[in-house]
Amino acid sequence: MSTTKEFQKLKRAPQIYSEAFKRQVVSEFERGLFTKAELRRRYTILGNNCIPRWLKKYGKFTYEDKLTLGRPMKDPQQQRIKELEAQLTKKEEELKVFKRFIEIAERELKIDIGKKVWFQAVEEISTSSLLTTYELCQLFGYTKQAFYKRKSSVKTSKYSSELLRSLVLNVRKQLPRTGGKKLYVMLQNEFIKHQISIGRDTFLDFLKAEYLQVPKARRYYKTTNSRHWMRRYPNLISTIELNRPEQVWVADITYLRTKEKTYYLHLLTDACSKKIVGHQLSDNLMSSTTVKALKMALIDRKTQNELIHHSDRGLQYCSKEYTDLLKKNNIFISMTQAYDPYENAIAERVNGILKEEFGLYEIFENYQNLNKQVTQAIALYNNFRIHMSIDMITPNQAHQQKTIHLKQWKKINRNRINSVTI
Template sequence: MSNKRYNEDFKRTIVDLYNSGSSVKDLSSEYGVTEVTIYKWIKDFSPNQQSGSEGATSKDVEEMQKEMARLKEENEILKKGYDHIRQKVDNTELTEFIKEQKDEHTIKAICDALDFPRSTYYETINRVESNRDKENRELLDQITQIHKNSKKRYGAPKIHAVLINKGYKVSLKRVQRLMRKEGIKSIVRKKYRPYPNREKVVERENLLKQDFSTTFVNQKWVTDITYIDTVKDGWCYLASVMDLHTHKIVGYSFSKTMTTDLVIKAVKNAYDTQKPGNGLILHSDLGTQYTSDDFKRFLRYKGIKQSFSRKGCPYDNAHIESFHATLKKEEVNHVKYLDFKSAEIALFRFIESWYNRTRIHGSLEFLTPQHVEDLAKQSA
């Protein structure tokens, strides 16, 4: 319990629930937080009547006092070390800083604080900007916007691809250099790996045999299940179905239980949306949900051929496992879902809006899965 970490929104939500009438005991039982911790949050996030600032909590006051002490210490350090630091900062960098701050403070005040002559500032800003500097500035604006639009999920290769598609003539190394200088990088988190199943597994027929080649949509699908943790509802389960031609998630289902119904619903959603013809191969691992009689009957009814990975050989299902790893690194590992419903909405947004229709894929020549599907149908 002591190793759990909670973000500010979670803490404030617990305090709001307490203020709305929920008891500390009930909140502790429902959300798995100790009563002592909840009482501490109530103290931290309740208004402090003695603070002299309306609406300020004890935690706010404590944080303000810490910040004031920190700023005072930093100011003393900067005064002592400024002469040494100033030798490493050129006039252009100081000028850019002053330009950024001139709407907040007077130029005289900034120059005095930095011990920087105003005449030097005006002389520097009146110089003609070099073509290279101008290009770098424009490129950096584009890079920053692309990175922001991707919710910080894109690294240099994908940002470079977007710039090329926009008509910019720029090398990957230049993009990497600009990103490194500005501290722009992709967010990455390792995914959770559950304990492997120790039960005896019976081998089944493998039709895919690591042949991922396709000529059109709805020829080969792969499917798998992954785990999603929530605060209130514990572990929930996402079953996903991917088309190997487009890498699009054509169907999925989210549930509080990992049952055969979960995987049937995911495939049914894919079938109803894609309406595949005869001969479709659906590949999965040897999980009990996929080897169940109910699932096999459902596939036979739909005319879908079933294929299975060999025991201990995950390569046939690498594409769908890669999707689940991406889901964890780019979305799940960065948030704490309060309950099943909040996780369901987040997964919907990630799959439907981001992954299928917005996120470019290096393996698809930096196109989106939906774009690849549209192109395939147009050429049919």
């Protein structure tokens, strides 16, 4: 009895197989000579997991756990074909899922992802993929010629981050809240001087990465009283096309603050050149103060061409003192017809630029500091601040021209159905 137990222990003891033996078993299985069960019986191989482990380690084919269901085929090549077909079916389903994912992203984000990034994708993937450039281009729906044509047109941006940052900050010292698109135009001469090659979008990305973007502030303060008994005039500029300086002057009043009190900046702006032609800072909303801004504009008036004065229906602009001065200088009077700010959009925009880009929204120490800041802001605005609507030149430069091709955009007030052009 003891001899039988000792024999069973010896029989069950772990066996050690040589590398050559393992490779021979794998070879016989992959050639289809024997099945796994036949090999175990033929060579007295104990354990059901020995041969599968050897196949994974030494086999020419790829073996995965639990890939197939049911009884395995006797022919390993047929078994492998079945496994590969299962893998292919799974990958095709995954590809459908990713394509559907891209379609949903394009629909929700309202962009054509394939059109935007196909070139970058082919360029980056081709270095590590087994697919050729031709095959990758076909995968994205483009030709190989389109890829190399795009590649030849791409210019590598070459710039020093420190140098570029210093150039931006030099402009921001005078115009601290100038946007990225205007900065890109203003720095063109510096780019040439320092041999900086950079595109507009890359420049905007640089500003974002360096935290040099300008956040917008939204503020509102009522300075107009339209509920009065004085005469209101019709809107004369709603249908005219702006094409020259001193064709339309727009007027508005905006508030500014100090620690002591609130002050009001009375402004008069040329609608076509965007130049501030008259201004007056005061602690009141009286018409006599608004008249001072008008007189300043009249002194610097260069031509006697037909001129329209456009404003809201505030009592300052409807007062007899103000309208008499306009009529005396043969200036037509035009006013907004509703409470829609887009009817006097240019004046509103100039107010916003002075506050947001030149820091006039801040609370100043006293009137002297505020007045100094206002004077500097208007001088910088007229002489250095460029505008997209006048082909990226300054208001002073535009005011010297006889005709101006003014770019216009449609602005939609969400409180009204129709839109107006500014």
